[in-house]
Amino acid sequence: MTVKIGLIGLGMIGRDHLQRFNNVITGAQVTAVCDINRAAADAVAAEYHATAFYDADELINSDQVDAIFICSIGPVHKAQILSAFKAGKPVFCEKPLTPTADESQEIIAAEVAAGKRLLQLGFMRRFDPGYQALKQTIASGELGEIMLIHCAHRNPSVPESYTLEMAVNDSATHEIDIIRYLLNENIVSVRVDKPRKKTSRAYPHLQDPLIVIFETESGVRIDDELFVNCNYGYDIRCEVIGENAISGLTEQALTYTRSPNGVSRHISQSCMERFATAYDREVQNFVDNISRGSAMTGPSSWDGYVVALVCDAGLASLKDGQKHDVTIPECPALYLA
Missing domain, CATH: 3.30.360.10 (Dihydrodipicolinate Reductase; domain 2)
Structure with missing residues (x-):
């Protein structure tokens, strides 16, 4: 089985992952790419023999892709992740999950409702x-x-x-x-x-x-x-x-x-x-889970949410220089397995 990947976001990290899929990763192929920069999307699509999209939802819902690889900017992650969940497609998302913890809660709720981990988050150092x-x-x-x-x-x-x-x-x-x-x-x-x-x-x-x-x-x-x-x-x-x-x-x-x-x-x-080796390992892990029909492993949506909580406290301290406590809710059972 070759997993058909739809990659969203063609900046520095997106293009680095394209090279990885092309030269290192086994069992997967980037079949579609998306960027709001139409010229960039067209050029990359031609280079990698993929289909160019200019709208993320269109790529996510395309029959040409089995899984979604998100390399876009943080503020659009939530909408793209939720769209992929709705389409029933597994997601790899580069960090951050979302810019704030409040936004991450919607992703947690949607994934818990699905009853299965659908997302792997790009904290690559865990694979180093x-x-x-x-x-x-x-x-x-x-x-x-x-x-x-x-x-x-x-x-x-x-x-x-x-x-x-x-x-x-x-x-x-x-x-x-x-x-x-x-x-x-x-x-x-x-x-x-x-x-x-x-x-x-x-x-x-x-x-x-x-x-x-x-x-x-x-x-x-x-x-x-x-x-x-x-x-x-x-x-x-x-x-x-x-x-x-x-x-x-x-x-x-x-x-x-x-x-x-x-x-x-x-x-x-x-x-x-x-972190070249870590990037290779995390992406291969994502592809292997899809090929096996397994739930996603590695850094989770919950990990992204908790990191966002700590970052929110850090941003508050950045403003006033004071120590800020971090309160973390009880972790849903889905992420304890």
């Missing part, structure tokens, strides 16, 4: 070999009681369109999800600190770097450095401090060079480069 190994180390008990986690999320640069709010909703969102994945517990409070100094590389409207402080149900304290104009590369760090030992991600360098000047290592320049 480094984070998976780190989770196994924590679960083994080797580190002892977990006390602290140090994280860093660094980009070489961001465009002028990148806002202060995006530091929480687009950057810190990955750490929020991976903390829950690593520790199997929820975040209960958030505080966003603005250092007095900011990099000269940041646009005037942007405070960069930021420090976000999270606390979990058991009292684990996490600090997350968000430095999105660090200049030198895309650098993701995570170090877990246990009572007996510590464990963290390695440099993840793909190559190194030895020369008379010493040893140098290549540093990733984008998330697509650093």
Whole structure:
């Protein structure tokens, strides 16, 4: 069985996934693409021998597609997801699920009413070999009681369109999800600190770097450095401090060079480069579930909702600098399996 994929949104991540379907993923083919930019949709459709659509609902309801792959901007996710649910088609959606937690509740309600998980959310770090190994180390008990986690999320640069709010909703969102994945517990409070100094590389409207402080149900304290104009590369760090030992991600360098000047290592320049394996694995997982006729696995709508709750608290702290508590409702049974 070849799963026919309808891909919505032809920006940077959408085109990266198109390459993935074309060159890496087995058991699936992109048969339709959609973008509001008609010229882009036509050009990509011609390149990948797919049908071009300019309206998401038309693609979703087309007989040419079995499953929906959403790479559009966050504000339109809810409508596209609900349309796919109504059409009875499984969905992969890039994060965020929705820009706010209130919008996510409608998706949760629709999926619970369907009685089956229909959506996989694009928190790709859960499929990264480094984070998976780190989770196994924590679960083994080797580190002892977990006390602290140090994280860093660094980009070489961001465009002028990148806002202060995006530091929480687009950057810190990955750490929020991976903390829950690593520790199997929820975040209960958030505080966003603005250092007095900011990099000269940041646009005037942007405070960069930021420090976000999270606390979990058991009292684990996490600090997350968000430095999105660090200049030198895309650098993701995570170090877990246990009572007996510590464990963290390695440099993840793909190559190194030895020369008379010493040893140098290549540093990733984008998330697509650093997490290429994780992206491949998450998409193959989505396709495999469809081929088996199984409910979706991996990050769920509920995970997206909980991350949105934490982000909402983070945005409130971004405004007043205070610690904000996060209240998470009881998780529906559908997402506990």
